[in-house]
Amino acid sequence: MAIMAVQDLHVRVGDSLVLRGVxxxxxxGQIHALxxxxxxxxxxxxxxxxxxxxxxxxRGRATLDGYDLLSLPPHARARAGLFVAxxxxxxxxxxxxxEFLRLACAERGKGFCEFQRAFPQALARLRMEEFAxxxxxxxxxxxEQKRGELLQLYLLQPRVAILDEPDSGVDVDSLKLIAEVIExxxxxxxxxxxxxxxxxxxxxxxxxxxxxxxxxxxxxxxGPELARAVGKEGFExxxx
Ligand SMILES: Nc1ncnc2c1ncn2[C@@H]1O[C@H](COP(=O)(O)OP(=O)(O)OP(=O)(O)O)[C@@H](O)[C@H]1O
Ligand SMILES: [Mg+2]
Numbered sequence: 001m002a003i004m005a006v007q008d009l010h011v012r013v014g015d016s017l018v019l020r021g022v023x024x025x026x027x028x029g030q031i032h033a034l035x036x037x038x039x040x041x042x043x044x045x046x047x048x049x050x051x052x053x054x055x056x057x058x059r060g061r062a063t064l065d066g067y068d069l070l071s072l073p074p075h076a077r078a079r080a081g082l083f084v085a086x087x088x089x090x091x092x093x094x095x096x097x098x099e100f101l102r103l104a105c106a107e108r109g110k111g112f113c114e115f116q117r118a119f120p121q122a123l124a125r126l127r128m129e130e131f132a133x134x135x136x137x138x139x140x141x142x143x144e145q146k147r148g149e150l151l152q153l154y155l156l157q158p159r160v161a162i163l164d165e166p167d168s169g170v171d172v173d174s175l176k177l178i179a180e181v182i183e184x185x186x187x188x189x190x191x192x193x194x195x196x197x198x199x200x201x202x203x204x205x206x207x208x209x210x211x212x213x214x215x216x217x218x219x220x221x222x223g224p225e226l227a228r229a230v231g232k233e234g235f236e237x238x239x240x
Contacts, residue, residue: 081159
């Protein structure tokens with residue numbers, strides 16, 4: 001049974017209709033991959049579902065647990081259990097990682113005592129102990145920002161996680177760590193949509209389904225072999 005269902009989603013960005021009828025479902029505890037060429041609309045999909053005002057949904061539906069997600073403001077979507085890890089996380093001056101996550105956890109019903117226990121554990125899991133009192137993403141290297149997004153995922157344990165290229169710019173050791181954390185999240189019941197260009201990360205993970213986004217639609221669905229074929233031959237394999 002799916003926890004998230006997206007139907008016929010059309011999204012306009014600026015003057016162009018980037019998504020033209022996207023359909024997919026995400027199941028709890030399963031890892032789904034989304035692949036597609038540069039500019040095909042993967043980030044558009046993630047940000048439109050998160051409720052970014054620059055991404056206008058002009059047609060279609062998205063539900064979480066059967067409830068209409070698109071009628072909710074962004075913070076209510078997050079509170080309902082949707083988490084989006086950004087391709088390019090924003091640097092937020094003046095807000096420390098510890099404070100940011102304490103407040104985010106409180107919104108998800110974790111009290112102060114629970115946070116005091118869980119936060120150091122999450123820092124250790126992501127090997128980010130020295131980042132606890134740094135300002136959110138400020139001056140983080142590319143790979144550190146990606147680990148920071150996964151730290152948020154690990155602490156918040158959302159019901160649905162859309163991860164926009166968590167592997168880009170990440171070194172080999174961190175890639176393994178990120179794969180482990182994603183698998184752990186899925187084992188705890190999170191439905192994962194993993195956006196990536198590289199089958200490398202996918203090789204470490206048990207994939208339930210692979211979607212290929214092209215020309216504004218999901219044009220191909222398959223198992224891990226589809227990710228391998230795209231990785232080897234590019235999107236020509238789909239276009240043929
Ligand atoms: N704010 C914006 N204004 C105008 N065009 C935009 C805006 N945001 C995205 N676009 C355009 O929408 C298209 C889809 O972009 P998107 O970032 O969703 O692609 P993507 O599949 O995530 O690509 P990549 O693999 O490079 O991350 C692109 O052509 C992009 O230039
Ligand atoms: Mg993108």
